[in-house]
Amino acid sequence: MNMPETFVRRFGALQRTAWRLIQSASAAQKLAIAFVLFATPLAFVANKLAAEQQAAVNLARQERDGALYLRAVGEVRALLYQNMRATQLGHEDRTSLPSAVRALQWAERRYGAGYQSSEHVNRAVGAMQVMTNNSRSRAVAAGAADEALTALARAVADGSNLMRDGGRAERFAVNIALDLTPTLERETRELAADAGAAFSDRRLSGADAAALLRRLAVIENGAQALSDAIDELIAEDARLERALGPAAVSAMINVGALQDRVSEGLSRGRLRQEVLIGTEAGAHVALDELSSRVSSELEHMLSARAQAYANERTETLLLTTLLFIGVLLIVVAMLRLGLVQPIESLSRSIRAIADGNYDSDIPALNRGDEIGDMARALVVLRDAAQAKISADAARLSAEQANRAKSQFVANMSHELRTPLNAIIGYAEILSEDAEDRGDSHSISDLQRINMAARHLLAVINDILDLSKIEAGRMDVLAAPTDAASIAQEALATAKPLAEKNANALDADIDETIGEGFIDAQKLRQCLLNLLSNACKFTKDGQVKMTLTRDDRDNGPRLVFTVADSGIGMSAEEIQRLFQPFEQANSKVSRDFGGTGLGLMITRRMANMMGGDVSVVSTPGKGSTFTLWIPQFYNGFGAQLEEAGGRGPAGAPLAIVIDDEASARDLAVRALAQVGFAVRTARTAEAGAALARAENPALIVLDINLPDRDGWSVISELSQDDATCDTPIVVLSIEEDRRRSISLGAAEHLVKPTSRDALCAAALRLARLPHSGAEEPAAAEPIRLRA
Numbered sequence: 001m002n003m004p005e006t007f008v009r010r011f012g013a014l015q016r017t018a019w020r021l022i023q024s025a026s027a028a029q030k031l032a033i034a035f036v037l038f039a040t041p042l043a044f045v046a047n048k049l050a051a052e053q054q055a056a057v058n059l060a061r062q063e064r065d066g067a068l069y070l071r072a073v074g075e076v077r078a079l080l081y082q083n084m085r086a087t088q089l090g091h092e093d094r095t096s097l098p099s100a101v102r103a104l105q106w107a108e109r110r111y112g113a114g115y116q117s118s119e120h121v122n123r124a125v126g127a128m129q130v131m132t133n134n135s136r137s138r139a140v141a142a143g144a145a146d147e148a149l150t151a152l153a154r155a156v157a158d159g160s161n162l163m164r165d166g167g168r169a170e171r172f173a174v175n176i177a178l179d180l181t182p183t184l185e186r187e188t189r190e191l192a193a194d195a196g197a198a199f200s201d202r203r204l205s206g207a208d209a210a211a212l213l214r215r216l217a218v219i220e221n222g223a224q225a226l227s228d229a230i231d232e233l234i235a236e237d238a239r240l241e242r243a244l245g246p247a248a249v250s251a252m253i254n255v256g257a258l259q260d261r262v263s264e265g266l267s268r269g270r271l272r273q274e275v276l277i278g279t280e281a282g283a284h285v286a287l288d289e290l291s292s293r294v295s296s297e298l299e300h301m302l303s304a305r306a307q308a309y310a311n312e313r314t315e316t317l318l319l320t321t322l323l324f325i326g327v328l329l330i331v332v333a334m335l336r337l338g339l340v341q342p343i344e345s346l347s348r349s350i351r352a353i354a355d356g357n358y359d360s361d362i363p364a365l366n367r368g369d370e371i372g373d374m375a376r377a378l379v380v381l382r383d384a385a386q387a388k389i390s391a392d393a394a395r396l397s398a399e400q401a402n403r404a405k406s407q408f409v410a411n412m413s414h415e416l417r418t419p420l421n422a423i424i425g426y427a428e429i430l431s432e433d434a435e436d437r438g439d440s441h442s443i444s445d446l447q448r449i450n451m452a453a454r455h456l457l458a459v460i461n462d463i464l465d466l467s468k469i470e471a472g473r474m475d476v477l478a479a480p481t482d483a484a485s486i487a488q489e490a491l492a493t494a495k496p497l498a499e500k501n502a503n504a505l506d507a508d509i510d511e512t513i514g515e516g517f518i519d520a521q522k523l524r525q526c527l528l529n530l531l532s533n534a535c536k537f538t539k540d541g542q543v544k545m546t547l548t549r550d551d552r553d554n555g556p557r558l559v560f561t562v563a564d565s566g567i568g569m570s571a572e573e574i575q576r577l578f579q580p581f582e583q584a585n586s587k588v589s590r591d592f593g594g595t596g597l598g599l600m601i602t603r604r605m606a607n608m609m610g611g612d613v614s615v616v617s618t619p620g621k622g623s624t625f626t627l628w629i630p631q632f633y634n635g636f637g638a639q640l641e642e643a644g645g646r647g648p649a650g651a652p653l654a655i656v657i658d659d660e661a662s663a664r665d666l667a668v669r670a671l672a673q674v675g676f677a678v679r680t681a682r683t684a685e686a687g688a689a690l691a692r693a694e695n696p697a698l699i700v701l702d703i704n705l706p707d708r709d710g711w712s713v714i715s716e717l718s719q720d721d722a723t724c725d726t727p728i729v730v731l732s733i734e735e736d737r738r739r740s741i742s743l744g745a746a747e748h749l750v751k752p753t754s755r756d757a758l759c760a761a762a763l764r765l766a767r768l769p770h771s772g773a774e775e776p777a778a779a780e781p782i783r784l785r786a
Contacts, residue, residue, distance in 0.1 A: 041323040072107035115159040124148035169236035181291040184222040191215045192280040199271040247290040254286040342371040478633035479707045481520040494531035506544040516631040529598040530562040538566030556631040563624040569617040651677040652697035657687030670755040703732035718744030727765040
């Protein structure tokens with residue numbers, strides 16, 4: 001067996017082993033492996049980017065400190081030159097050297113760390129102190145200070161790495177282009193100027209000669225420094241010799257020629273100006289050419305370095321991309337074979353079970369990971385589904401039986417009501433006839449018949465209410481109602497019941513509660529049930545009903561309490577109290593009768609109205625039932641009326657009838673913006689009354705209102721002489737446009753609609769209101785601002 005075959009065999013064995021390990025791993029372990037594989041290239045990229053970012057930060061700090069240090073050195077050099085010029089002009093008393101010394105020392109303390117600049121600073125400071133203290137050595141000391149500052153600037157520029165971590169070649173190029181060449185140009189200019197001034201009157205003094213010699217020495221040093229820098233630059237990059245060599249030689253020759261001309265003038269004692277000017281010009285041209293070529297080569301070096309950085313980043317990104325794609329393919333394959341395929345198999349089994357095929361095969365039962373757990377759970381689910389089908393069938397049969405029972409009870413209740421009404425009616429007629437005849441014996445029998453029939457009718461009514469509640473066919477019909485008046489009516493109705501058992505019926509009703517938005521019929525029935533129970537279970541005692549209002553954060557409540565001094569109940573009896581067909585105990589049922597439905601129906605109705613019923617009782621001392629409901633059902637009527645005053649004075653009036661606050665606000669804003677004065681109503685009754693009272697130019701109407709629907713409002717207003725000419729714009733979620741138009745509406749808009757559509761309909765349909773006996777010939781449309 002050769003090497004390739006051995007490698008393939010071993011690789012296959014390794015692959016199978018790895019796959020078995022992955023198959024046995026849990027889903028959490030698989031995800032952990034995937035996370036590690038994904039994190040590898042991300043960590044690599046993050047490390048590279050972090051290193052580059054830190055390097056950039058370090059370079060930025062070096063550049064910042066170096067630039068500030070060079071700025072300080074430049075300011076010190078300016079002070080030194082200022083002092084030298086003052087000395088040349090004979091103003092030796094105007095010295096700025098102490099300030100220069102302090103500035104240089106401060107800069108060295110602030111920025112000098114890492115540049116090894118203390119030696120240059122000390123030399124410059126010493127030279128400037130000599131200039132201050134020794135006037136005869138001032139010129140020499142000035143040159144020494146200038147040289148020290150130049151060396152300091154070169155050290156700072158070299159150490160600050162201003163060219164973004166450039167190599168030595170870049171630094172030498174920067175030094176040549178930005179320091180040495182400009183400095184040498186400046187010195188040659190000053191030499192030419194000094195020489196021209198010295199030889200202008202054809203007499204050369206000793207001082208002028210000495211000054212020119214010092215200038216020549218400085219230029220010699222500058223030329224030597226430039227030559228050394230060019231040599232170092234060419235040594236770093238040999239290819240620069242061809243580009244910079246001729247220009248450097250030309251610059252050195254022309255600078256040397258200027259030096260020779262001045263030296264020759266010094267030896268002869270005379271120098272022609274035209275020769276001096278020509279030589280100076282040649283030196284400047286050569287230095288400019290050298291500076292230009294160095295700058296050009298520096299640009300090439302920087303471009304090459306930038307390209308190298310770009311290539312390195314590209315290679316890094318390419319390598320990372322390849323690594324990421326490779327890892328992604330591995331992870332996708334692992335997820336596909338380890339998770340997706342088994343889950344797809346389980347999905348097919350689940351669909352088969354959902355279709356009723358409970359004999360379908362469930363794969364992956366022998367797996368040890370979460371997929372196997374899911375498969376085994378699916379087996380349990382299949383068995384539970386089979387059991388649930390049987391249970392659903394039984395429950396459906398029971399529900400059908402319950403609905404049939406409710407329907408039967410409702411039908412039988414209606415069937416029994418008809419003969420009972422006849423029995424009660426004829427018993428009353430016969431009782432009156434017997435009374436007219438004076439037949440007292442028949443009157444007593446007929447009263448018993450009437451009482452029994454009325455009792456049976458009450459039982460049937462309770463059963464009918466229970467069947468309606470259980471069938472979900474009982475609705476809350478809330479409307480503006482005075483709760484105090486309902487309480488008074490209930491007391492008046494219960495008064496005969498209280499007198500029957502010699503009970504005192506008292507009341508404490510807060511008449512300042514005001515109007516609420518409640519279902520009056522259900523509230524009246526609940527109060528009558530509580531009062532009748534209290535009167536029935538109390539003899540020779542007292543029954544008292546109170547009505548108060550309880551203000552809460554979610555709205556005010558109406559609290560009714562019915563307290564009696566009757567037989568009372570134990571805690572165990574209270575627990576059975578609100579169950580259908582249940583009473584406190586069997587003795588109560590025998591002694592007092594009743595179906596056990598009244599309190600249960602009371603609680604159900606209270607719950608439907610958003611409230612509840614509770615009881616506190618002590619055996620032998622009586623019971624207190626507390627019924628509470630919201631004063632404003634579902635928040636309706638909390639502000640029954642309503643905002644107005646939007647729009648300019650004298651503007652045509654529009655009425656918006658809608659129970660939803662946000663819908664009213666949007667309509668008000670839209671209509672007011674186009675020139676209407678707007679008033680609003682939350683209920684059909686309030687809106688219709690407002691329309692009759694105000695004679696508006698337009699009515700905007702919702703269909704789904706809390707007290708009654710908008711269709712009846714349209715029909716009512718269309719048939720009323722006071723409002724029949726008022727245009728009605730329906731704005732509702734109802735889409736029956738044909739019905740709105742047929743009932744008399746002028747337009748039908750379906751919510752949600754745009755402000756523009758509402759405003760356009762209002763501007764098009766609004767009519768001027770009219771009053772009095774005089775009728776206009778035709779209704780003219782109102783001209784409103786758009």
